[in-house]
Amino acid sequence: METIFQPLETKVLDVITETPTIKTLVLKPPEPIPFRAGQFMQLTVYGEGEAPFTPSSSPFETETMEITILKAGRLTEAVHRLKPGDMVGLRGPFGKGYPLHKFEGKELLVVGGGVGLAPLRALLNALFHDLDKFKRVSIKYGARNPDELCFRRQYQQWQQLPGVDLEVTVDSANGNWDGKVGLVTNLLDDTDIHLDNAFAVSCGPEIMLKFVTLKFLSIGFKADQIYLSMNRKMSCGMGICGRCNIGPYYLCKDGPDMNFADIQQYPDVFG
Ligand SMILES: Cc1cc2nc3c(=O)[nH]c(=O)nc-3n(C[C@H](O)[C@H](O)[C@H](O)COP(=O)(O)OP(=O)(O)OC[C@H]3O[C@@H](n4cnc5c(N)ncnc54)[C@H](O)[C@@H]3O)c2cc1C
Structure with missing residues (x-):
């Protein structure tokens, strides 16, 4: 069985x-x-x-x-x-996944760092499947260097989709890179997203998530407009081992994508 x-x-x-x-x-x-x-x-x-x-x-x-x-x-x-x-x-599968129904009719700011773009690609693929349901998908992605840009083979295809824009940056340039250099948070400084009708979603290393969240808040997002992929060390995936909790939440069962408003008051959100 x-x-x-x-x-x-x-x-x-x-x-x-x-x-x-x-x-x-x-x-x-x-x-x-x-x-x-x-x-x-x-x-x-x-x-x-x-x-x-x-x-x-x-x-x-x-x-x-x-x-x-x-x-x-x-x-x-x-x-x-x-x-x-x-x-x-x-x-x-385990966990809840993103509340796609809440994203309908909204602008989405999707911010990835490094391999964090991998889980986000499932979200992007789901959004692209029903693009007319979403107002805009704005992707900001950062990697350590140009060689480490994940899914580079797909960027052009993504950018050609209606209502989708993509901006990429690298921490340090090498070779013949003529794109942006700097942390992914820099790409958020002049975002033209309409904050009153938007959600922000991010996945990446814990330290990046922390600074991206602070940036989201400083540009005017409210905590309940922010979803973070809390891919913290977990073992069983089904709330038995008790390794991954933040406050009352088991990230494996209640997340891993958590609304920041639900977890912001706990001291160990960013490790
Ligand atoms: C819900 C969830 C989704 C994830 N999705 C992806 C994904 O799509 N692609 C991807 O590359 N990685 C993903 N990870 C991270 C991945 O699980 C770890 O990189 C992997 O377990 C490392 O195993 P290892 O034996 O190679 O490394 P180890 O030698 O065990 O550790 C190497 C590094 O990985 C970290 N790590 C180890 N185990 C975990 C763990 N269970 N969770 C998070 N970090 C860990 C350690 O802190 C250390 O920094 C995800 C983690 C979680 C919790």
């Missing part, structure tokens, strides 16, 4: 190198896995372990699932050694 504890045996169809440190696995589960943008999976690399990752593909395409993974330590190094034809395990 299938249970939430039993990983689904899933084939690696393809491995796409996004950057020197980030790869996308294209996975073919034995049956479609429906998920909402922002929900996450537990991925098992057999013999190595299991960790949480958010699909980066569209929730509207469930025959295959893409997961985009930064090489960070032992498990993710094993992920980066996977080849087409290898098998992995998938449990999930």
